[in-house]
Amino acid sequence: MEEEIRKEFMELLRLFDEGKLQEFKKKASECPPVDIAEGLEEIEEDDGRVLRVFRMLPKDMASDVFSYMTSDQQQLIVESATNAEIHDLVDDMFMDDTIDFLEEMPANVVKKVLQNTDEGTRKTINQFLNYPDNSAGSLMTIEYVDLRDYFTVRKAMDYIRRTGIDKETVYTCYVIDEQRHLVGQVSLRKLIIAPENACIRDIMETNPVFALTTDDQEEVADDFRRYDLTSIAVCDKEDRLVGIITIDDIVDVIQDENTEDIKKMAAIIPSDEDYMKTSVWSLVAHRLPWLMLLMISATFTSTIITHFETLLSGAVVLTAFIPMLMDSAGNSGSQTSVTVIRNMALGEVETRDWVKVLFKEVRVALVSGIALAIVNFLRMVIFTKVSTMIAMTVSITLLCTVVIAMIVGCLLPIGAKRLGFDPAVMASPMITTIVDACSLVIYFMIASFVLGL
Amino acid sequence: MEEEIRKEFMELLRLFDEGKLQEFKKKASECPPVDIAEGLEEIEEDDGRVLRVFRMLPKDMASDVFSYMTSDQQQLIVESATNAEIHDLVDDMFMDDTIDFLEEMPANVVKKVLQNTDEGTRKTINQFLNYPDNSAGSLMTIEYVDLRDYFTVRKAMDYIRRTGIDKETVYTCYVIDEQRHLVGQVSLRKLIIAPENACIRDIMETNPVFALTTDDQEEVADDFRRYDLTSIAVCDKEDRLVGIITIDDIVDVIQDENTEDIKKMAAIIPSDEDYMKTSVWSLVAHRLPWLMLLMISATFTSTIITHFETLLSGAVVLTAFIPMLMDSAGNSGSQTSVTVIRNMALGEVETRDWVKVLFKEVRVALVSGIALAIVNFLRMVIFTKVSTMIAMTVSITLLCTVVIAMIVGCLLPIGAKRLGFDPAVMASPMITTIVDACSLVIYFMIASFVLGL
Numbered sequence: 001m002e003e004e005i006r007k008e009f010m011e012l013l014r015l016f017d018e019g020k021l022q023e024f025k026k027k028a029s030e031c032p033p034v035d036i037a038e039g040l041e042e043i044e045e046d047d048g049r050v051l052r053v054f055r056m057l058p059k060d061m062a063s064d065v066f067s068y069m070t071s072d073q074q075q076l077i078v079e080s081a082t083n084a085e086i087h088d089l090v091d092d093m094f095m096d097d098t099i100d101f102l103e104e105m106p107a108n109v110v111k112k113v114l115q116n117t118d119e120g121t122r123k124t125i126n127q128f129l130n131y132p133d134n135s136a137g138s139l140m141t142i143e144y145v146d147l148r149d150y151f152t153v154r155k156a157m158d159y160i161r162r163t164g165i166d167k168e169t170v171y172t173c174y175v176i177d178e179q180r181h182l183v184g185q186v187s188l189r190k191l192i193i194a195p196e197n198a199c200i201r202d203i204m205e206t207n208p209v210f211a212l213t214t215d216d217q218e219e220v221a222d223d224f225r226r227y228d229l230t231s232i233a234v235c236d237k238e239d240r241l242v243g244i245i246t247i248d249d250i251v252d253v254i255q256d257e258n259t260e261d262i263k264k265m266a267a268i269i270p271s272d273e274d275y276m277k278t279s280v281w282s283l284v285a286h287r288l289p290w291l292m293l294l295m296i297s298a299t300f301t302s303t304i305i306t307h308f309e310t311l312l313s314g315a316v317v318l319t320a321f322i323p324m325l326m327d328s329a330g331n332s333g334s335q336t337s338v339t340v341i342r343n344m345a346l347g348e349v350e351t352r353d354w355v356k357v358l359f360k361e362v363r364v365a366l367v368s369g370i371a372l373a374i375v376n377f378l379r380m381v382i383f384t385k386v387s388t389m390i391a392m393t394v395s396i397t398l399l400c401t402v403v404i405a406m407i408v409g410c411l412l413p414i415g416a417k418r419l420g421f422d423p424a425v426m427a428s429p430m431i432t433t434i435v436d437a438c439s440l441v442i443y444f445m446i447a448s449f450v451l452g453l
Numbered sequence: 454m455e456e457e458i459r460k461e462f463m464e465l466l467r468l469f470d471e472g473k474l475q476e477f478k479k480k481a482s483e484c485p486p487v488d489i490a491e492g493l494e495e496i497e498e499d500d501g502r503v504l505r506v507f508r509m510l511p512k513d514m515a516s517d518v519f520s521y522m523t524s525d526q527q528q529l530i531v532e533s534a535t536n537a538e539i540h541d542l543v544d545d546m547f548m549d550d551t552i553d554f555l556e557e558m559p560a561n562v563v564k565k566v567l568q569n570t571d572e573g574t575r576k577t578i579n580q581f582l583n584y585p586d587n588s589a590g591s592l593m594t595i596e597y598v599d600l601r602d603y604f605t606v607r608k609a610m611d612y613i614r615r616t617g618i619d620k621e622t623v624y625t626c627y628v629i630d631e632q633r634h635l636v637g638q639v640s641l642r643k644l645i646i647a648p649e650n651a652c653i654r655d656i657m658e659t660n661p662v663f664a665l666t667t668d669d670q671e672e673v674a675d676d677f678r679r680y681d682l683t684s685i686a687v688c689d690k691e692d693r694l695v696g697i698i699t700i701d702d703i704v705d706v707i708q709d710e711n712t713e714d715i716k717k718m719a720a721i722i723p724s725d726e727d728y729m730k731t732s733v734w735s736l737v738a739h740r741l742p743w744l745m746l747l748m749i750s751a752t753f754t755s756t757i758i759t760h761f762e763t764l765l766s767g768a769v770v771l772t773a774f775i776p777m778l779m780d781s782a783g784n785s786g787s788q789t790s791v792t793v794i795r796n797m798a799l800g801e802v803e804t805r806d807w808v809k810v811l812f813k814e815v816r817v818a819l820v821s822g823i824a825l826a827i828v829n830f831l832r833m834v835i836f837t838k839v840s841t842m843i844a845m846t847v848s849i850t851l852l853c854t855v856v857i858a859m860i861v862g863c864l865l866p867i868g869a870k871r872l873g874f875d876p877a878v879m880a881s882p883m884i885t886t887i888v889d890a891c892s893l894v895i896y897f898m899i900a901s902f903v904l905g906l
Contacts, residue, residue, distance in 0.1 A: 030659075032680055034680060157645065160645065161645055161646055164646060165646060170642050171624050171641070171642075188624070188645075189617055189618075189624075192614055193614055193617060206483075207483065209485075225705070225708070226485075227487060228487075228701035230700060247700050247704075251677065251678055251700075251704065254704065254707055254711075255678070255711075255799065258711040258715075259795055259799070262791060262795055263791065265715070265718075265719075265791075266718075266788055266791035266792075268791070268792065274801060275801055275802060276796075276801060276802065276806070280813060281820075283813070284821055284824075287785070287817065287821060288820075288821050288825075290784070290788075291784055291785055291788070291821060291825060291855075292824070292825065292828060294781070295780075295781050295828070295851075296832070298776055298777035298780050299777075299836075301777060301780075302774055302777060303773075305772055305773040305775075305776070306773045306837075312769050312772055313769045316762050316765050316769070317759070319758055319762075323751055323754035323758070323775065323893070324751035324755060326776055326779065327747060327751050327754075327779075327783075327885060328747070328751070330780075331720055331743070331744055331885075332744055334719050335719050335720060335721050335740050335744070338715060338716065338718075338719035338721070339716070339719075342712055343728045346712070348727060348729060349728060353729070356729070360733060360736070364733050364737055364740065367733065367737045368737055368740060368741050371741055371745070372744060375745060375748070379749070379752070383752075384755075384759075432780060432783070432784075433780065436780065440776070
């Protein structure tokens, strides 16, 4: 929370504490809801003020503030709210925010909320709660403007004026037929420019981009990016319009998907939890499995080294360069794999491009590897006391290692995607293990050959 | 490019090739501009069709298609366009797209474009080209709706109807005074619901969020995320409105910033270039510096091992576990650093939280480290022939290593941010080098002690 925003909120709280409630309400109504919600977060929970401040907020902004609050505070408020208060709160909230909130609540809170909503809303809530996580259905909301294709522009504008205040957006209106099939869409910009007696049918776009409830949120986000959308229609399997998704939720999806990919690349099992609120045990549960797996898979490298023990005891100096070789392998492998994975995620590289990508990476590897090998050779000859033969062995291994690392780092993620696995999981740590083993074998083989051991 | 979109485009191209130009124009006008631009990309460049197809596009969509094309094709088109064509093209394009396009063009193309634009536009272009990269100024566009606070709603709506078609968005209108100072903003939704004779002054929001031309694009993106904006006003140092930024450009900024962070974490110097079009030399230039630096910094580890050479020649078996120890250190260090860096980027963790974060990470490290050490001990005792003493040495080192890696992985990025450096650069590879050195020293010290060598 930024200092300036915090100061604003403290000022607000002071008005509340001094009982200047009119001034408090006036100032609160000028404050962005997200700032009030974050301000409330800073108040100690057992301090009864959170509840009292919340109840005193201007009625039309309470539901907005509520939707930005943490789950803990939402639960606190619902538990001490009256039935009438809950009814009004849910009534004022957008359906997507209601669903986000209910998904985090324990069963008794969900029950209390459902008991205090109208039959229709309750049915919709139950239906929405059943959409799979990360699907378009779980993101959408039902507060959209639906027009009929036989409306005139005048009638459409009247309809928007009457109902628009409760809609999540009025800037794109969706046109449906008697069976609620999506037949087109029209922007408010077009509506206000068009003559009043024009027919919607004649000015609407007839092939709007739309999503299915079952589509993955990542695909939906791709459509938003590609077509510069600010909202999208969501249809069921029979092409009936059932909701819309707006850009503000997509921005969050994009951030979440990025966070997920970044975590996977760092060998962390992704979770949606807020770091500062996640327990130590939960953090361990998301990290230890990978650490364990990678530790055990390092058995390979131990076995390889044990196998060459005689060689090593004849030239202990070889050991000194194992870390450098393995780090260089790891770094160059992860440079390649992260580049490839990211470009696949952004749609810049497709699996069918694999030959092109491989050819490019091999050339990058050769240039980088040769440069590293030369610098390393000079460094070892000039600054250390090892023989030229050892320096040669290490440098040649370095070149081979970098080339192998880049090839593996390129092929593994593409192969994973081709087989339907998540390429991000194939990033650095997995590749490191494979490349480590390869580079050790190469190292010892070259050493035996060059040193004649 | 998806199969379906490609097929649509091929159909379009067939109409063109068969000379059915009326049908071609009709079909093209129903196609999203981005799809046509990507379709054209697939045509060989020396095939004269790119130019001929482009010239045949419906006039009102040519500039849209143009703004989605690759720089190479844009250059091709401008080079062979007539002066009048260039004038119309630039006239129809939004200022932000014009700037994006010109930034990639060689000087002679920029000159040709500037020679064919009106005096006013030319002045604006020159001014915009001077804003620093990644600043709000370099992202904004000038096609916004500016209202005066004394306008009635009726007058404002008339104004929007007359000029709205050329604006990037009409959904948020900005209210300015005589000196063009930003005094408020009003949404189109509010305008259409308000009575026609209401005054803008009475219905506008008076303290809109705005950006300065010099603000970093990342801060602007944070404002969009925080306040769920779809556009934002951009002011100069004197608070005069000079442009707006719309959400579609912010979505791209968010993706670019994520890509940049991901690359930095993988020890790649970020660039904006398109991977498939980047030359091998440029890829090397963005990767080799880090590989070289990290290789040279691995001199530390070599020095440490050389220092303990006598110890090692007495117990060559110790070598077998160096890779496992170092990989575990690297993996746990990067888990922590990536978690901390990402949470700082998302604003979930602030540098002042460092004690809390450290305490959490130390506990995670202890739990994970102990679990790993126990499993490793059992694995070594049961499946290998090494002595219990060696197994003990390796396991204790493993525990210490994981704890140190997580502490370094936590403190280094936070410290970097506190000192004003970019935390993402402090991710895995940098940390690996430090932690490698620490774990080797610990390993050998424990080994000397336990084995009495």
